Amino acid sequence: MTLSPQQIRLLKQTFLDYQQTSEFLERPLIIDKAQGLYYWDSDGKRYFDSIGGIFVASLGHRHPRVVEAVKRQLDLITFAPPLHGVSDITLQFVDKLASVSPQGLTFVKPYSGGSESVESALKFVRQYYKQTGRAQKYKFVSRYYGYHGSSFGAMSASGTGKRKTPFEPQMAGFLKVMPPTCLRDRFDSWEECNRFAAGMFEDVIVQEDPNTVAGIIVEPVGNTGGIITPTNEYYRMLREICDRHDVMLIFDEIITGYGKTGSMFAAQTYGVTPDIICGGKGLSSGVLPLGAMIARQDMGDAFFGPAESEIQFAHGNTFAGNPLACAAGIAVIDEIVERNLCAKAGRLGEYLRGKLEGLKQYGVVREVRGKGILLGVELVKDTDTNEPFPELGRDLKQTALDNGLIMRIDPSWFAVAPALIAEETDMDELVDLIDKSLKQALDKIQR
Template sequence: MTNIAKSRLTQAQLDAHWMAYTGNRQFKKDPRIITAASGHYYTDLDGRKIFDGLSGLWTCGLGHSVPAINEAVAEQVKTLDYSPAFQFGHEKSFLLAEQITQFMPEGLNRIFFTGSGSESVDTALKVARAYWRKKGMGTKTKFIGRAKGYHGASVSGFSVGGIPANRTLYGQGLESYHLPHTQVPGTEFSKGMAEQGKERAEDLINLITMHDASNIAAVIVEPMSGSAGVIVPPQGYLKRLREICDQHNILLIFDEVITAFGRMGAKTGADAFGVVPDAITMAKQVTNGVIPMGAVAFKQEIYDTFMDTGGQDYMLEIPHGYTYSAHPIACAAGLASLGEIKKQGLIERVSNMSAAWENSVHQLKGASSMITDIRNYGFAAGITIAPMGNEPAKRPFQIAMAMWDKGYYVRYGADTIQLAPPFTTEQSEIDSVINALGETIKQQS
């Protein structure tokens, strides 16, 4: 029996859904349908347990079907299902905002709620432009991103992003320029932060010289690039970006949609790498993936600039927001999720287990000539796979499909396999997924 028949879906129903970031034609020939999730495992149509090697989509660090979150969401649905996001409020949004500030670096204490990571990036970029206009420097409108960066699927996100496959189809976006990525020769198979590559930060000076600081609103980078394959910053790189931005009066934005709330073994990537930006975008782990939600943490000085120039107190300080900003059900999920991270000491757990994770992942070095690089930090790892002819994505796809057949969900993207297990993963599960991956890569060779 085919998966289509087992799922009771008709071909018309399958065709009706234009799936996101999916090879729709291949998928709909043999759908991979997930029917349930609990703890660290998904269940598929055959009733097989599939280990979740990517925490959903970097979202479910607490695992799946967490009782405290389920109960909070159920209670909120019964109490207040929706509250207007403009001009009125509900208590949980203020409680969650204050809770989020406890995870942020000191000074990033003003939280703007969105519905996703893409909306968070949009918000951060819009606020950056508006901030400089409020400061009387309205020419500061351009942005600088980075090659291999990912900042969501919106127009602004693909503009500042630097993954070619996410950009080439769509034509002109916002006026943006890009730093080179930090994967330099000689850093292959680095454990944690590489010693080489800091010099790539100096390219920011070249871009500023070319376009002039008076025209540049912000630099946006991921502290660790996740979607491009876990690209970890070299030692001193982020600090140097911070110094250059300060010297030239340019805002620095960290896109922490993946790295915030524990993935790095720290409260944020900013905390892990010891650099404080002017704004942090977040999503994913804030609700453990249960309900869509995002947010941006801004420095108080940015917030105060809008308040001080807002006109009469009944006027909008910034005409921006979303229907689902601070949705009450999402806020309830967020409070429960962040509460569980604290209660269970999961940031400390990830930090403590990161060395064991690192050792396990790097055991794959030499398992196959197809593996050309391994990178890791916290509970994340990226493995670069040699291309098959002129098809760099084919082998990672084949590896990921073979892993699924064996009972493991891992992410394939471009020429990489990506891993990000739940924060509560046991060593036996780490050993299992790494051993299966090594075996699979050898078989694909």
């Protein structure tokens, strides 16, 4: 793809996220059109988008039902100020999201994205403890390799070194433990490793003093770090630890929500109910920026009192609950529920997983993991030593793009999470593209 002088100048007047513009200029991707499972670049080349943008286009790009809902809303109201008003469509979105959330989680506050949802959940928990007589509970425990967003609190809860170190010092009161995937080679079984990894949360809580700890925040299936997929027991243990020490369990479902794992939320897939879920990304299928914090009703009730009580949440965002975004969110949830897309994600995921397992024939795949259609493949130099293979991932990124395929590659693993509109034939096309790209990348490296 060749860029015009004006495009080059403009790219130097802005940023892409988490990458060097110079690197992007060597291999630019200007996307002009998207529909369903595909992007088209400005040269007209088509790409299979295996991750819905970046875990966002849950129903594919520009889903007609979602686009239609937003068009209808454009004729009614496009902005209501959260400081002194709310539109009915925003309240309908609250109702809709509560209706598909795990039992008891009916307190919903819409936001404009993932970081806003996480930031608000952290502040909500701190204020909740302050005004319910446990003011000294303020610390959060999360995982290394986790990512919860770019704002200061969400970043402090994140365990992704390179995205944090330029901004140190981090906020005080954020502690980390290792995720199970990083520890697995030290244990005889995956189950035992997960038990140990879950137990570390309790160790930290006890050492810090449970009276000072407010919450645990985790992605049920962790993207950064390579689709980290703990056992059901791991999350059962986290729930029990939180109950034992009066600590809130927060699931960051910004990637895992809205059907991908085979249920509306991964909490339901894992059979564990957290106290708070944070949502974003696929909630509007990428049509408009939308996120949400979904909390236990009784936690929300703790902020309800007479005007003079001043116990309202001391937090707000101008665009939170934007009517257009909420109209999109309602359409997404209706489509998932009416077409039973959670069950479809489970079926399709099994099919896709089986096909991805076939890549093991190349001797560089350690594991295929994930839940539903949110799947990751770990690349290693050899399956005896399990040494990571970042060179292969870096090359795979280029060959995949050359072959018209977009995946999340980082660089010793890659992830796919195709939109819920996909069918088995689309999975065949996707795995053919991955297979071809992997073979070419390996050839290049081994030459």
